[in-house]
Amino acid sequence: MNFQLTEEHLAVQEAAREFAQKELLPGVIDRDIEARFPAEQVQKMAELGFLGMMVDPNYHGGGMDTLSYVIAMEELSKIDASASVAMSVNNSLVCWGLEKYGTEQQKENYLKPLASGQILGAFCLSEPEAGSDATSQRTEAVREGNFYILNGTKNWITNGSSASVYLVIAQTDHSKGHKGISAFIVEKGWDGFVIGKKEDKMGIRGSDTHSLMFTDVKVPVENRIGEEGFGFNFAMETLNGGRIGIAAQALGIAAGAYEFSLAYSKERKAFGKPISQHQAIQFKLADMATQIEAARLLVYKAAVLKDQGEDYAHASAMAKLYASEVAMNVTTEAVQIHGGYGYVREYHVERLMRDAKITQIYEGTSEIQKIVISRSLLR
Numbered sequence: 001m002n003f004q005l006t007e008e009h010l011a012v013q014e015a016a017r018e019f020a021q022k023e024l025l026p027g028v029i030d031r032d033i034e035a036r037f038p039a040e041q042v043q044k045m046a047e048l049g050f051l052g053m054m055v056d057p058n059y060h061g062g063g064m065d066t067l068s069y070v071i072a073m074e075e076l077s078k079i080d081a082s083a084s085v086a087m088s089v090n091n092s093l094v095c096w097g098l099e100k101y102g103t104e105q106q107k108e109n110y111l112k113p114l115a116s117g118q119i120l121g122a123f124c125l126s127e128p129e130a131g132s133d134a135t136s137q138r139t140e141a142v143r144e145g146n147f148y149i150l151n152g153t154k155n156w157i158t159n160g161s162s163a164s165v166y167l168v169i170a171q172t173d174h175s176k177g178h179k180g181i182s183a184f185i186v187e188k189g190w191d192g193f194v195i196g197k198k199e200d201k202m203g204i205r206g207s208d209t210h211s212l213m214f215t216d217v218k219v220p221v222e223n224r225i226g227e228e229g230f231g232f233n234f235a236m237e238t239l240n241g242g243r244i245g246i247a248a249q250a251l252g253i254a255a256g257a258y259e260f261s262l263a264y265s266k267e268r269k270a271f272g273k274p275i276s277q278h279q280a281i282q283f284k285l286a287d288m289a290t291q292i293e294a295a296r297l298l299v300y301k302a303a304v305l306k307d308q309g310e311d312y313a314h315a316s317a318m319a320k321l322y323a324s325e326v327a328m329n330v331t332t333e334a335v336q337i338h339g340g341y342g343y344v345r346e347y348h349v350e351r352l353m354r355d356a357k358i359t360q361i362y363e364g365t366s367e368i369q370k371i372v373i374s375r376s377l378l379r
Helices: 007-024 028-034 039-047 066-077 081-101 104-115 174-180 231-267 279-307 313-343 349-358 366-378
Strands: 121-124 140-144 147-157 165-171 181-187 193-198 210-220
Touching (some): 066 081, 066 231, 081 165, 081 231, 081 349, 165 231, 174 181, 181 231, 231 279, 313 349, 313 366
Parallel strands (some): 121 165
Antiparallel strands (some): 140 147, 165 181, 193 210
């Protein structure tokens, strides 16, 4: 048990922190107001290797461990969760799934450009009638010779219009229930693939969240990931790792709000002295810092378990459950510390509070995390 980061981890942390301050902070409020995807910033993230951090260098990735990834996620999320979620999906849900379960041809065609940041990926599981209940897939893929004919709709897809490659979960045999679900690689621009309007969201407004429609889309058999019926297991295994990324995002949102609040409390005066000298504010800061540190330890533990090849499903669920709750608690208190200024855009914390809420919902709601945790405890 070692609580010290290595020199390599500290270097990743410093690089991510510097990038967040120099590249993400300028214009982040305007991007939020305009709900504008941070395309230029994401491209720079790609050039720094943030979009394929954990992928083997043989496939143009960084070859780093999961702990390096969550450290970078935290630093970027302190400033811009819309940019960090694009990174999270590309790393955790798309690249990881392809590297672990894809064929060599799939890795050559898709993983290399994804890991190097030439293109972005998207993970397509949720549907209008299949959110937390991922077994109720209505999107279906029917095999016809060397192709599958894909029909259906996917909702709430991160990188929805910015991605070039989409991992799509679909039913291939309704009679088998969740054992009849398969996973496919679909490219933007294929006939019958339509990207719906961008969602107008409360938070992470810069992230391009879309519905996707598939009408008789021809998907080559070689674009199926694994065997028929492997799709549900593929999705669940991928989400186990994805939750670590979202937990790190929640941690970063909380830490960012805390840092803004700490600095503000030393500058703002009330009753003749900085508000940081009032016990009411000191206690808020103490609670925030303690919750953040506890969340960080859970996130780091989940990352290390994954790196060690241990079972990390319950640890990632705990990390996401707690870190997302901390994100909401801390950002709400950050607004309170800022008072009226916290309620306006200029001081950042109202945006962080809006961004925090989604971490309790996507990649498995808090309620789903409790199911995962309790099943693990009772097994």
